[in-house]
Amino acid sequence: MIPVVVRNVVTEALGVVRLVLGSEDGTDLPSFEAGAHIDIHLPSGLIRQYSLCRMQAEGQYYEIAVLKDPQSRGGSAEVHRLKIGDSLLISEPKNHFPLVDTQRHSVLIAGGIGVTPILPMAQELQKKGLSFEFHYCARSPETAAFSSALKNASFADKMHFHYSEVAGSSQMDVVNVLTPHSSNAELYICGPASFIDYVLLQAKMLGWPEDRLHREFFAAPATDENVSENTAFKVMIHSTGEVFDVESDQSIVEVLDNNGVFVAVSCESGVCGTCQTGVIGGVPDHRDVFLTNKEHAQGKLVMPCCSRSKTPVLELDL
Numbered sequence: 518m519i520p521v522v523v524r525n526v527v528t529e530a531l532g533v534v535r536l537v538l539g540s541e542d543g544t545d546l547p548s549f550e551a552g553a554h555i556d557i558h559l560p561s562g563l564i565r566q567y568s569l570c571r572m573q574a575e576g577q578y579y580e581i582a583v584l585k586d587p588q589s590r591g592g593s594a595e596v597h598r599l600k601i602g603d604s605l606l607i608s609e610p611k612n613h614f615p616l617v618d619t620q621r622h623s624v625l626i627a628g629g630i631g632v633t634p635i636l637p638m639a640q641e642l643q644k645k646g647l648s649f650e651f652h653y654c655a656r657s658p659e660t661a662a663f664s665s666a667l668k669n670a671s672f673a674d675k676m677h678f679h680y681s682e683v684a685g686s687s688q689m690d691v692v693n694v695l696t697p698h699s700s701n702a703e704l705y706i707c708g709p710a711s712f713i714d715y716v717l718l719q720a721k722m723l724g725w726p727e728d729r730l731h732r733e734f735f736a737a738p739a740t741d742e743n744v745s746e747n748t749a750f751k752v753m754i755h756s757t758g759e760v761f762d763v764e765s766d767q768s769i770v771e772v773l774d775n776n777g778v779f780v781a782v783s784c785e786s787g788v789c790g791t792c793q794t795g796v797i798g799g800v801p802d803h804r805d806v807f808l809t810n811k812e813h814a815q816g817k818l819v820m821p822c823c824s825r826s827k828t829p830v831l832e833l834d835l
């Protein structure tokens with residue numbers, strides 16, 4: 518873990534605060550690539566993931582931008598209470614949402630605070646001279662973090678702002694945006710779950726291949742009505758042969774923890790990927806949004822913080 522100090526706190530948009538985090542002694546922080554996030558260990562003990570929202574010229578700073586979400590479980594409100602000089606622990610940058618190494622055109626789509634991992638992608642693509650377009654959907658410029666910086670960025674000609682509550686602007690026409698690129702581009706999207714689900718559904722209907730759709734959720738989507746009722750099952754630890762009961766009201770990580778088997782967790786809602794575990798036997802009942810549909814179908818990985826088992830026993834690569 519890396520100790521950092523809050524070096525600056527800036528109101529970036531309505532309800533959005535941007536924190537500049539610096540190392541304690543002014544030395545450089547570990548480098549990161551576009552799409553990366555860090556875990557922040559908040560003073561209350563909560564651990565939250567936030568995207569590193571701008572590539573920095575100076576390596577001693579990270580920036581995160583956080584929307585105060587009334588639906589949140591306390592993390593965003595606590596971030597909004599942080600002050601200049603506060604000390605925090607953070608993880609090394611991790612990247613589950615990288616730019617794919619390709620020369621294809623990139624369609625970047627951000628919904629609201631979903632701009633945070635998308636902005637450094639635009640910086641990176643611009644720096645490499647690669648082809649891209651950037652669609653930023655928000656209610657208004659006042660609620661859109663970084664809107665004026667983006668308007669004046671070196672890639673301003675690639676920006677498309679879609680404001681739903683501004684006269685003369687309009688919501689993004691998803692079909693119009695996606696149709697010209699269905700066979701020759703990569704799509705990167707971040708934002709509210711329902712927004713991502715809608716855009717990805719349209720992309721699939723327009724023939725975009727699944728492996729060119731890249732997304733990052735901030736929170737797990739509302740529970741699908743079709744998700745089956747929780748039932749009890751057993752987990753087996755491959756390395757020891759131990760078998761534990763997972764009751765219908767318990768998660769796999771809870772049971773493992775109770776029995777001294779450590780699995781790192783962070784979001785505990787299937788979003789971040791921290792708890793990813795290999796599956797040796799059985800069929801997972803996936804409840805996460807981190808793995809792709811293809812990975813769900815393959816059944817070789819599971820997110821034990823939220824997912825369950827379709828078979829009586831799920832054997833884990835632990």
Ligand code: FES
Pocket residue numbers: 781782783784785786787788789790791792793805807820821822823
């Ligand atoms: S802890 Fe985040 S996906 Fe499981």
